[in-house]
Amino acid sequence: MPVTVTRTTITTTTTAGSPTIVGSPRALTQPLGLLRLLQLLSTCIAFSLVANVGAWVGSMGNWCMFTWCFCFSVTLIILIVEVFGFQQRFPLSWRNFPITFAFYAALFCLSTSIIYPTTFVQFLAHGRVRDHAIAATTFSCVAFLAYALEVTWTRARPGEITGYMATVPGLLKVLETFVACIIFAFISSPNLYQSQPALEWCVAVYAICFILAAVAILLNLGDCTNALPIPFPTFLSGLAFLSVILYATALVIWPLYQFNERYGGQPRRGRDVSCSMAHAYYVCTWDRKLTVAILTGINLLAYLADLAYSTRLVFVKV
Template sequence: MPVTVTRTTITTTTTSSSGLGSPTIVGSPRALTQPLGLLRLLQLVSTCVAFSLVASVSAWTGSMGNWSMFTWCFRFPLSWRNFPITFACYAALFCLSASIIYPTTYVQFLSHGRTRDHAIAATFFSCIACVAYATEVAWTRARPGEITGYMATVPGLLKVLETFVACIIFAFISDTNLYQHQPALEWCVAVYAICFILAAIAILLNLGECTNVLPIPFPSFLSGLALLSVLLYATALVLWPLYQFDEKYGGQPRRSRDVSCSRSHAYYVCAWDRRLAVAILTAINLLAYVADLVHSARLVFVKV
């Protein structure tokens, strides 16, 4: 993507089928009248309104409430070739998680009144922000034949998804009692951490435009990383459900046996539900890594 820098004004020209191909001057009021500028204003306003509605009545408590508030107030206004779409993709996923977690773990337990009304309105604006960020990703992702940054391609967006899902997994396994009693489960946690670190390194190398520091071609590095992650996650997909839900290995096959699940109150997820959520997220991330491997392998063949 051609970029011309003159003093503090950056002129960026792109061509895509979304109709966003006109020159946009970052830092100029004229940029706010462009479709992408208006969309980003909608993102800003909707997240600010969601945060303000909840903060005004103190309608958040515990880790899940803190996650939602962090999501709505987190912004990182940098702009270069790979960063905008990376941030938009993360923001879409974060707002999606907050739009699901906040009402299911908090809003439904509130009594009718002003606090509940604010919480419901905040959820609505969170959904708007999610749609707005997802629209930006759809608009700015790479189209066939375009020359663009890696993060705008399918493998780049999959890297974002992989790291985000890993973060959700880490949130669910924050209680070490879920895995410390079995070496196989500790291996699963190691798999989640290793694959997250590798995917994060790939993202940071692209954001910092440091891919040339690698001793091998970057497409080959990505293919090897995806293959390793697929193999590791395949073991976690087998071991985690086996040791969490099979009685032969000390697991609990039925939710009704978990005493903690009999309590129903806000901002609390019982142990059995956490185990199930991690199992589902492991399967989702394995599928993401398989798709990543397929697309990364194509990039290698294209380079060859």
């Protein structure tokens, strides 16, 4: 008796309300699949336009090129996993990985869409290179919108059972680590903080809080939360509380020692020689200090919101 083998497909329902078919090429024709194809196309065009004319120079240019290439590569991996149904074989939690990456990608593309035109494009002469750079910036914005839309579609709704990274506290962890990475980029010059032990304390705060938030993300991506000696909600609450205290000290110390003359700071931008002239691919020292101060405040607000959500989660569990 002849036996016929047909391809097996798995159907799941997304929070957007439409079914997503995985383990089949039909996954690409669903709304989420089409959105990921848009992400793939926009990031590919962005880095191709820039690479074609060599329109990236210095650390800022490398950051932008890395962003587009990284987002393109991981999005391609996600599409391959879903088309061929490799979710069970994927080394990380598939409930948590796609939305975690989507939010990181949205933040990366947003930062690139701001950094690339302000530190590079505006200094280019009119011509083919500038046109390519402007087009790349446009597609970077498109990629940001596509990734942000995926996060909006797939994030957890009230009462829905899903992975931790799809919840508000999980997304806040992504934001906290991303902002810390931007801070690290702006304090890459040791002369910004080595003159004062208090400023070195701020750098230590950024590093400690980044590591703690990254550990929480990795525990969820690896489905290792049950390995903790204490309940995971309690761990998250303690982590958020510690980070709030540490960032509060940094929010006071960093501006005080960077912008107050009494503590050796420089209150006015005009006094910074490096800011007297506009340079491509470069952010002057005073602007770096101010940016770090602003980002410190943003991350403190993120940790405060994280603490509020985490504390509420502990009480709910109790």
